[in-house]
Amino acid sequence: MVDEVEALLCEPPVLDGTTVSLRYAAVTGATVHHTFTEVLELPGPLDHVDAAVREPVLRLLSLAASLSYAKAFAPAPIRVPAGLTARERRFLTEVARHGLGEFAYVNDLPAVLDLQVEGPELPEPATSAEPAADGPERLLVAVGGGKDSIVSIEALRGAGFDLGLFSVGSYAPIEATAETAGIDLTTVRRRIDPHLLELNAAGAPNGHVPVTAVNSLVAVLTALALGRDTVVFSNEASSSFGNVTWHGRTVNHQWSKGLDFERLLRASLPAGAPTYLSLLRPLTELRIARRFADHTAYHRVFTSCNRAFKLAEGDRTSWCGDCPKCRFVFLCLAPFLSRAALLEVFGGRDVLADTGQLTGFLELLGVDGLLKPFECVGEPDECRVALELLREHPDWRDHPFLAHPEVAAVTATPAEREAVFAFREGEHLLPPALEPVARAV
Ligand SMILES: CC(=O)N[C@H]1[C@@H](OP(=O)(O)OP(=O)(O)OC[C@H]2O[C@@H](n3ccc(=O)[nH]c3=O)[C@H](O)[C@@H]2O)O[C@H](CO)[C@@H](O)[C@@H]1O[C@H](C)C(=O)N[C@@H](C)C(=O)N[C@@H](CCC(=O)O)C(=O)O
Ligand SMILES: Nc1ncnc2c1ncn2[C@@H]1O[C@H](COP(=O)(O)OP(=O)(O)OP(=O)(O)O)[C@@H](O)[C@H]1O
Numbered sequence: 001m002v003d004e005v006e007a008l009l010c011e012p013p014v015l016d017g018t019t020v021s022l023r024y025a026a027v028t029g030a031t032v033h034h035t036f037t038e039v040l041e042l043p044g045p046l047d048h049v050d051a052a053v054r055e056p057v058l059r060l061l062s063l064a065a066s067l068s069y070a071k072a073f074a075p076a077p078i079r080v081p082a083g084l085t086a087r088e089r090r091f092l093t094e095v096a097r098h099g100l101g102e103f104a105y106v107n108d109l110p111a112v113l114d115l116q117v118e119g120p121e122l123p124e125p126a127t128s129a130e131p132a133a134d135g136p137e138r139l140l141v142a143v144g145g146g147k148d149s150i151v152s153i154e155a156l157r158g159a160g161f162d163l164g165l166f167s168v169g170s171y172a173p174i175e176a177t178a179e180t181a182g183i184d185l186t187t188v189r190r191r192i193d194p195h196l197l198e199l200n201a202a203g204a205p206n207g208h209v210p211v212t213a214v215n216s217l218v219a220v221l222t223a224l225a226l227g228r229d230t231v232v233f234s235n236e237a238s239s240s241f242g243n244v245t246w247h248g249r250t251v252n253h254q255w256s257k258g259l260d261f262e263r264l265l266r267a268s269l270p271a272g273a274p275t276y277l278s279l280l281r282p283l284t285e286l287r288i289a290r291r292f293a294d295h296t297a298y299h300r301v302f303t304s305c306n307r308a309f310k311l312a313e314g315d316r317t318s319w320c321g322d323c324p325k326c327r328f329v330f331l332c333l334a335p336f337l338s339r340a341a342l343l344e345v346f347g348g349r350d351v352l353a354d355t356g357q358l359t360g361f362l363e364l365l366g367v368d369g370l371l372k373p374f375e376c377v378g379e380p381d382e383c384r385v386a387l388e389l390l391r392e393h394p395d396w397r398d399h400p401f402l403a404h405p406e407v408a409a410v411t412a413t414p415a416e417r418e419a420v421f422a423f424r425e426g427e428h429l430l431p432p433a434l435e436p437v438a439r440a441v
Contacts, residue, residue, distance in 0.1 A: 005033055005073040007118065010080045013062040015054075018042040020221070022062045024069045026076075036069050036193040040218060043186045044225040052125065054224065056088075056270040061217035063092040064210070069196060070096070071103055072204035075111035080119035087124060091268040093117045098260070099210025101251040102243070102374050107205045110247045125270070136230035136275065136433055138162045140223045142215065143185065145173030146304040147292040147329070148234035151441055152279045153181050154295055156232070159437045166222055166231075168215045171309055176301035186226065188218050208374065210256030216265055216276060223274040235262070235278040237424050238285045238378040244371055253374040262429055279438055281428035285378030286332050286386060287421050291441045293336035299345050304329045306375070321349045324373035327360050332378065334396055335389035352401040361401075365410050384412035385420045 011023040022038040046054050063080070070078050078092065096115040104112035139156060143149045143165050156163055165185040167174045178185035200206045212235070219231045239257035242250035255261060257278075265276050280288055292298075305319045305326050319326050330351040334342055343350060351357060363370040365387065366380025387410055390396040401407060412420075423439050430438055 004028065005076050007077050007079040008066060008070040008073055010062060010066045010078055012082050013058045015046060015058060018045055018225075020058065020061070022065050024066055026069070026073050034195060034199070036195055038065055038068070038193055039191045041189045042225050043188065043222060046221070046225055049224045050272060053270050053272040056125070057217065057220050057224065057273055059088060060091060060265075060268055061214070061221065063088060064095055064213040064217055066092070067096055067100060067209050068192060070115070071100060071207060071209065072196060072199050074100070074103070074107070074109055074205050075115055077116035077118050080117070083120040083122040084117070085122045085124045087268050089117055089119075089121075091264060094264055095210055095213050095256065095261070098252070098255045099213055100208075101246075101249065101255060102253045103205070103207035103209070105244065105246050105251045106207050106374075109205065113247060113249050136161070136431060138164070138228045139230045139232050140164050140166050140186075140219060140226065140228040140274070141232045142219050142234070143167050143174050143177055144234070145171055145177055145302060145308065147298075147302055147333075148236060148280055148285075148288055150177055150181075150295055150298045150302055151288050151291050152232060152234040153177075153183065155279065155291075155437050155441050157181075157183075158440075164226060164228060166219055168218050169309075173301060173303040173308055177298065180298050180301050186222060188222055190214075190218065208253060210261070212254075212256040213261060213265070216256070216261075220269065220274055220276060228274060230275045230277065233257075233262075233276075233278040234280045236280045236283055236285050236288055236378075237427060238382065239376070241379055243374055254376055257376070259427060259429075266429060275431070277429050277431070277434070279430070279434060280441065281430065282424040282438055283441055284382050284420050285328075286382040288441065289329070289332040290336050290421075293333060296341075299341070304376075319346050319349075321346060321351055322354070322357060322360075324360060324364065324375040324377050327351055327357060328364055328375075328377040328383070331361065331364065331383055331386050331390075335386055335393055339395035352396075352399055358404065358406070362406055365407075367406065367410070381412065381416050382420050384410055385417050388412045388417065 005026040006028040009025040009027055014021040020040040024036040025032050026034040066078055097113055100112050139161050141153055141163055163183050165178050165183050167187050168190050170187050223231050235257040239254035240259045242252035244251050307320045363373055364383045
């Protein structure tokens with residue numbers, strides 16, 4: 001079992017050439033129970049970057065990454081002995097309380113929803129960065145191996161932007177995406193301290209962390225190293241909505257993909273840092289899927305199934321065909337592809353025909369009493385609209401899935417249909433140069 005721990009210390013990060021070491025310790029008073037070092041290899045040095053920009057970004061990364069270790073001792077507070085600015089304290093408090101919401105729910109640890117951040121107050125060094133007035137020029141696009149980042153790449157390429165691609169970790173679908181795009185991919189390796197995995201195996205509390213918060217800060221550091229002015233994620237409108245209300249709070253698996261996190265990170269970055277944004281923020285998953293259907297060159301290389309991204313299964317490229325992500329992508333792409341083309345994407349498997357997955361589909365459709373899965377899936381209204389479109393599709397309208405009584409009872413109104421494909425005015429942080437690019441998706 002894991003020892004009783006008073007706090008997880010977050011020590012100052014260390015940059016040595018291109019190596020970033022993020023250091024943590026689990027302590028009780030002066031007793032150190034466990035130490036951890038997470039290591040990242042950047043694509044180039046940061047010597048040319050103003051320390052007033054570089055150091056705060058490194059600190060934010062170290063705070064965001066602390067949650068992987070803090071969860072093993074939850075709900076013990078996170079303590080930053082060297083101190084935090086008010087903005088850093090707010091950043092960590094929000095990321096911990098919202099980003100560990102699913103972890104708190106699954107492990108029945110409601111105190112995590114109020115996780116404490118301790119440490120002396122430091123003076124605020126600079127104002128937060130605003131997007132560059134003259135608009136984005138050299139973009140770094142974060143690639144996840146799924147459909148969303150592909151839609152961003154092609155939309156931005158079509159608009160004539162200078163693009164570089166970026167990933168945390170090396171996975172077959174990400175590399176194949178970059179190869180198909182024909183654009184250079186910069187990969188940052190992130191090594192979680194193996195001692196954490198030992199503690200997990202020994203029974204320490206484990207669960208979901210807001211991994212997009214970590215990936216976003218690694219992307220900002222990489223953009224600094226490469227001299228790129230804008231970091232582009234492909235987080236959609238749907239990710240801002242929660243899964244369940246628990247102890248009066250909304251628990252959202254995708255919280256660090258949501259608009260609140262995008263705003264928080266923007267407000268926390270130092271002046272002079274690259275602009276951080278999500279191109280697909282005003283769009284739903286269904287609208288993105290409609291555009292992705294046109295990008296046929298990628299249909300054999302992308303994977304949205306998260307099993308392909310587990311540390312132990314990083315070489316997988318195929319779809320498992322039986323998880324919330326596989327069900328969601330199958331349902332949302334089906335209206336926009338022929339049956340033959342969709343089955344080719346899924347290795348010949350008709351996921352709708354598998355009667356064992358009916359409850360999984362009803363969860364996606366928001367049928368009463370069922371929980372929206374803790375996965376990166378869209379909202380029930382998008383799934384209901386996808387179903388309506390299948391009823392009109394010559395290849396799908398006679399499918400037995402649609403005739404199942406519980407499925408047949410699910411409908412979407414014309415107003416819902418229109419809303420799902422609408423551009424969400426004002427619900428994004430896109431600069432004027434990028435708004436038309438998103439609108440064209
Ligand atoms: C790939 C995946 O879904 N992983 C989740 C899974 O972990 P599993 O043990 O099955 O495999 P690994 O990911 O290889 O993790 C090994 C252990 O390491 C811990 N860990 C990993 C990354 C990290 O940043 N910190 C960590 O402590 C992990 O706990 C394992 O013990 O189940 C885990 C427990 O529920 C999840 O934490 C793993 O999720 C990864 C962090 C991950 O990368 N997940 C993304 C695919 C993901 O869920 N993305 C969300 C983004 C939401 C957000 O707000 O960021 C999405 O697409 O919706
Ligand atoms: N390993 C990674 N490295 C860098 N960025 C990533 C990584 N994984 C995800 N991202 C970024 O986070 C976004 C959200 O991830 P997500 O997995 O939801 O999207 P995706 O892989 O592009 O599409 P899909 O919804 O089909 O899986 C991605 O579009 C990408 O911008």
